[in-house]
Amino acid sequence: MLRNKSWVLLLALVLLVTVALAGCGGQKPQPADSGSSTKAPEKAIVYNLGAEPETLEPAMQIGAPEGTVLMALMEGLYRYNADRKLVPGAAEKVDISPDGKKYIFTIRKGMKWTNGDPVTAHDFEYAWKYLLDKNTAADYAYLAYCIKNGEKFNNGEVTADQVGVKATDDYTLEVELEAPTPYFLDLTACSNLFPVNKKVAEANKEWHTRPETYVGNGPFKLAAWEHQQKLELVKNPDYWDAANVKLDKLTIILVEDVNTMLTMFESGQIDVAEDAPVKDVKRLLADGTAVALPDPSTYYYILNTKKKPLDNVKVRQALSMVIDRKAIVENVTRAGQKPATGYVPFGFPDLTPDKDFREAGGALIKEDVNKAKKLLAEAGYPDGKGMPEIEILYNNSPNHQKIAEAIAQMWKDNLGIKVKLAAQEWQVYLDALDAGNFMVARGGWMPDYNDAMTFMDVHVTGGGNNHSFWSNKEYDRLIAGAKNTNDQNIRIKNMHEAERILMDEMPVIPIYFYVNVTMYKPWVKGVFVPPFGGYQEFKWADVEGKK
Amino acid sequence: MVRFMVRRLAMALVSLFFVVTLTFFIMKAIPGGPFASEKSLPPNILAAINEKYHLNDPLWKQYVDYLGRTARWDFGPSFKYPNRTVNDIIRDGFPVSAAVGAMAVGLALGVGLLAGVMSALKQNHFQDYGTMVLATLGFSVPSFVMAGLLQYFLAYRWQVLPPALWGSWKNIVMPALALSALPTAMIARLMRSSMLEVLQQDYIKTARAKGLSERVIIYRHVLRNAILPVVTYLGPLIAGVFTGSFIIESIFAVPGLGRWFVLSIANRDYTVIMGTTVFYSLFLIAMNLLVDLAYVIIDPRIKLVDRKE
Numbered sequence: 001m002l003r004n005k006s007w008v009l010l011l012a013l014v015l016l017v018t019v020a021l022a023g024c025g026g027q028k029p030q031p032a033d034s035g036s037s038t039k040a041p042e043k044a045i046v047y048n049l050g051a052e053p054e055t056l057e058p059a060m061q062i063g064a065p066e067g068t069v070l071m072a073l074m075e076g077l078y079r080y081n082a083d084r085k086l087v088p089g090a091a092e093k094v095d096i097s098p099d100g101k102k103y104i105f106t107i108r109k110g111m112k113w114t115n116g117d118p119v120t121a122h123d124f125e126y127a128w129k130y131l132l133d134k135n136t137a138a139d140y141a142y143l144a145y146c147i148k149n150g151e152k153f154n155n156g157e158v159t160a161d162q163v164g165v166k167a168t169d170d171y172t173l174e175v176e177l178e179a180p181t182p183y184f185l186d187l188t189a190c191s192n193l194f195p196v197n198k199k200v201a202e203a204n205k206e207w208h209t210r211p212e213t214y215v216g217n218g219p220f221k222l223a224a225w226e227h228q229q230k231l232e233l234v235k236n237p238d239y240w241d242a243a244n245v246k247l248d249k250l251t252i253i254l255v256e257d258v259n260t261m262l263t264m265f266e267s268g269q270i271d272v273a274e275d276a277p278v279k280d281v282k283r284l285l286a287d288g289t290a291v292a293l294p295d296p297s298t299y300y301y302i303l304n305t306k307k308k309p310l311d312n313v314k315v316r317q318a319l320s321m322v323i324d325r326k327a328i329v330e331n332v333t334r335a336g337q338k339p340a341t342g343y344v345p346f347g348f349p350d351l352t353p354d355k356d357f358r359e360a361g362g363a364l365i366k367e368d369v370n371k372a373k374k375l376l377a378e379a380g381y382p383d384g385k386g387m388p389e390i391e392i393l394y395n396n397s398p399n400h401q402k403i404a405e406a407i408a409q410m411w412k413d414n415l416g417i418k419v420k421l422a423a424q425e426w427q428v429y430l431d432a433l434d435a436g437n438f439m440v441a442r443g444g445w446m447p448d449y450n451d452a453m454t455f456m457d458v459h460v461t462g463g464g465n466n467h468s469f470w471s472n473k474e475y476d477r478l479i480a481g482a483k484n485t486n487d488q489n490i491r492i493k494n495m496h497e498a499e500r501i502l503m504d505e506m507p508v509i510p511i512y513f514y515v516n517v518t519m520y521k522p523w524v525k526g527v528f529v530p531p532f533g534g535y536q537e538f539k540w541a542d543v544e545g546k547k
Numbered sequence: 548m549v550r551f552m553v554r555r556l557a558m559a560l561v562s563l564f565f566v567v568t569l570t571f572f573i574m575k576a577i578p579g580g581p582f583a584s585e586k587s588l589p590p591n592i593l594a595a596i597n598e599k600y601h602l603n604d605p606l607w608k609q610y611v612d613y614l615g616r617t618a619r620w621d622f623g624p625s626f627k628y629p630n631r632t633v634n635d636i637i638r639d640g641f642p643v644s645a646a647v648g649a650m651a652v653g654l655a656l657g658v659g660l661l662a663g664v665m666s667a668l669k670q671n672h673f674q675d676y677g678t679m680v681l682a683t684l685g686f687s688v689p690s691f692v693m694a695g696l697l698q699y700f701l702a703y704r705w706q707v708l709p710p711a712l713w714g715s716w717k718n719i720v721m722p723a724l725a726l727s728a729l730p731t732a733m734i735a736r737l738m739r740s741s742m743l744e745v746l747q748q749d750y751i752k753t754a755r756a757k758g759l760s761e762r763v764i765i766y767r768h769v770l771r772n773a774i775l776p777v778v779t780y781l782g783p784l785i786a787g788v789f790t791g792s793f794i795i796e797s798i799f800a801v802p803g804l805g806r807w808f809v810l811s812i813a814n815r816d817y818t819v820i821m822g823t824t825v826f827y828s829l830f831l832i833a834m835n836l837l838v839d840l841a842y843v844i845i846d847p848r849i850k851l852v853d854r855k856e
Contacts, residue, residue: 054628062584137595139588155591209630227631227639228802229713253712255800259695260711263703267710427579427815434587444585464587 043543044249045524047536048261048273052228052254057208058194059131059138067534070191072233072250073216075240077105077124077173077188080530082540085353086185090119090195090217090240091173100180100486105173112238113197114214114221121167127196129153129160140192143448146184148176180486186450190532219245219539228254246526246542271521274535278399281335281517292336293529295514296347298455300340301392301407302443302508304436305470309388314379316506319390319440320365321372322414323407329512332402336517340510341365343499347531348452351492357452361496364503365510369414376415384416393422394442395429403511404442433467443467443508450531452495453482459502470507521546555839559832566828567617567821571610574820581626581815600626613821622822627814633822636807641826643713644791644803650723651788652781655730660777662731663738664770670743678735685732694725694798711800722799726792730784734777741773748772771845778845782838786831 053066061070071079077091090111095104111119130136132144134156145151148164164176177184187193197215200207207213211222219241220233233250236242253270255261258277264270276284284290303310303319310316325339338346341363348357373383381387392408394400401423408419424432432438445465447454457463460479461471475498482494502508516529518536523546530537582588582596597603601612616623622633662682666675701721702710708717745751746769754764791805804823811819842849 052628055630057630060629134595135599137592137599139582139584139592139596141592142589154595206630226802228806229800253800255711257711257798257800260698260798260800263698263710267703267706269710426813427577427583430583430585431578446586464589 042248043246044251045247045271045527045538045541045543046251046253046269047538048255048264048270049231049252049535050254050256050261050275053231055208056214056222058127058191058196059136059140061191062139064535067191067532068536069231069233069252069534070194070218071530071534072218072220072538073214073222074191074194074218075111075119076190076194078185079189079539080532080537082526082528082537084531086189089189090124091188094185100182101177103175103177103184105175107171107173108240109171111217111240113200113217114236114238115197115200116238117197117199117215118170119195119197119217120170121173122170123195123198124173125165125167126198126201128165128193129163130196130201131192132163133160138192140448143187143190143192146177146179146181146187148178150178179484182486182488182491183449183451183453186532189530190449191534220247220250230254241539245539247538250538250541265519265521268521271524272527272536273519274517276517276519278334284519285336285517290517290519292515292517294338294346295516295529296345296531297444297446297514298340298343298345298510299337299403299442299444299512299514300343300508300510302433302438302441302467303506304439304441305468305507306436307439309379309381310390310439312379313505314375315381315387316509317504318372318375318379318415319411320506320509321368321375322410323509323511324367324410325365325511328403328406332406333399333512336515337512338515340512343502343508343510344452344455344495345513348447348450348455351488357492357495360492361499364500372415376417381417384418387415387417389418389420390439391420391422392440392442393424393429393432393438395426396423400442407511436467436469441467444514447532452499453479453491456495456498457483459507468507470505472501472505475501555836559836562832563825563828567614567825568610570821570824571613574815574817575606575609577815579815581817583815617821617825622825623818625811625816625819627811627816627819633818636819637804637822637826640791640802640804640807641789643801644796644805645789647719647722647726647795647801647803648785648789648791650719651726652730652785654723654727655734655784656781658727659731659734660738660774662735664742666735667739667742667746667773668765675739679739682732682735685728685735688728690725690728690792691794691798693728694721694795697721697725698798711798713800713802718799718801722795722801725798726788726795730788733780733784737776737780738773741776742769745769745773775842775846778838778841782834783831786827786834790827790830 049065049068051063051065053069054063055061055066056069056073058070058074061067075089077089078086079089081087090108091105092108093106096102105121107119107121107124113119128144128147131138132141132147132150132154134154141154142151145154149158149162150164152158153160153163166174168174195217200215204213207215211225214222216222216236217239219236219239221236222231223234224230224232231252233252235245235248239245255264258275261270261273262276262280265273276290281290285292303316305311329337329339342358342361342365344357344361346356346358349355350357350360376382376384376387390411392404394404401421404421408421411417411419433441433443445455445458457479458465459468459470460466460476478494478498482491485491516535518529520527523543525542525544526540527536527538529535580602581600582593594603601609604612620634624632625636662678666678669675698710698721701708708720712718751764751768754768790808791803793805793809795801796803796805807819807823808827810816811823
């Protein structure tokens, strides 16, 4: 009998542990509101953001997921509308001095924070100085370096009072710049330059971590934030432009697995999502479920110009000329990407904002196998003979691998050279890139602001992101010239010229221009991808014709 | 008994110290850092960040600070998610993973033991072959395939369960099922082979010779002896399954702890790496201790005494 008792004891022990732990897990009873409401027609959209936002503090925002949420919760001085044009947000108007170095913003009167405080120019001054403060240690502090003494303050060389941003009264914000910056208004639409309620932030440094203490001034307010699950945003009735906000509720869910996301989208639990699985993109684009919107970013290969034989410009040109970019976007990446025709992607203003920098610059990339063979022979490697083996470095990912395999094959077949692939874990790869421990490496560039300069100044001599270690005096001169003038003619002319040099010297080989593939349910209206800072803009979102 | 416990606890502390130390130095030795990004930051900004997070302190100082914080069970904020502390992450994530894990272990034990016993008793009959084929499948089908299949049928085709996310008991079912496949197969096979071995022992023959009924023999003599390997396996199994699986939690968007083990390393989120590793080690040590205690209950021959020196 005793034996039986111990059996029961063991079983009870196992059960106890099981039940106790299971009990802990079930402590979050969430009313399941999966869209089955039969009440008044509440306009609601469920959007899958994928990754958990790292932070919702404007100054600390780095990635696009946070940008999307911040754009919904906050209002900067300006905002992009559906035509990708800047429209006034918290600013009513701006006066710009003739030399382009002084901006006087008039802040809209009567705006309120979600806690009832008025939104004033002081909140902007506070937020920008907080972004630049050395102790904040914000990644994107450099976005505000164009403000007078911004960089010096960030380095701790001057005091906050010497920074060129000042609220002269509650509704006037005066900004002085280091140099004329034609894209400065675009910057004010970036989430890093959004205002912060000074009173709230000074009283509680952690104000941005919980919905109860979160204070915004945007079209929506934060109602709930369950980590790794969802964020619930509801319409902000106190928003200055609330009349134009039609959506009552925006549920942002955080499902990272793309296959799960697609299952949920197709079974009607998600209305808006990005990042469809590669194998499904073609089908989704074809049946109209998804749209491919241009994403102003470039995918390229970096050639280490310090390593033989890539120090020879003819070798670099030959490598570029034998890549069939059309075949890569159609057979490998297959999501509607555009073959690169230059270095700067489509989507940046030329002389006037209605002209496109890429279109004006024309096609700068030539694909010509015969010419490439000739160039390689001239470089001393006829039919690839005697050419050292080329190694392509990329970070672990099936997509990068497939592209590298395709390009390696093109190089082998057309030039007769030996190529091998090397995949590395993300951070190891970043390390190799910085240290120059590679021959050819996958790379890419995303813009920080709405001007071709955000691409062009990457490749100046000694630039922190100039991983090819390429150096060209003429290029440096043209970029410096463009940076120090307010004359749009000179700026654009210099940048086109510099791009031609870059594409002739080929320290980087552009492969394709990215696209943003988004899936919208047919009843979702007015949601679009803004030029910068986020994936989707929901301010003007609407729901029409949903059963 | 008391001496045994004291000894075991001391050993646990020593192993924990080694885990903490090794993890710290290996973590620091791998390239990269929590603030590495594709866009190189201006050097002054990087310096300010390193200053803020004390990453420019000498390594020994970081190590000592770290040991102190671990002793106080305060792992500090995550570098990648600065608005959450590691303690928060463990407190929020562990109960979720444990709920899924408990159901998975329960399933694995129930089904696995039953299947194992049945196939041992019906050795070389169709029941035996049937369960062993299923067990081999459970062994070899990866959990993400299993998860994908479950999701396709239960959530997409038949729509009886939600495809992902967390909130009600319904959200536990699919992750638990997917997670239980491997341990179920493992337990079934363990139980079967150990039953078969015990059935051939002399004392079973003696029991039969005494004229005990088959039922009593199986319950009182065979099962008790045969279950020991399963109990041994249960310790690491519970530690592994209760702390969550990266793959299953990603597929079903379960806000558990499992993803942090993998993501924190990819992000070089130092504080999270250390916190989750220490937590896992502690849990594993505790489970193994429980297993040792369970032996005593099951097998009266095993006694928790120190060897006399």
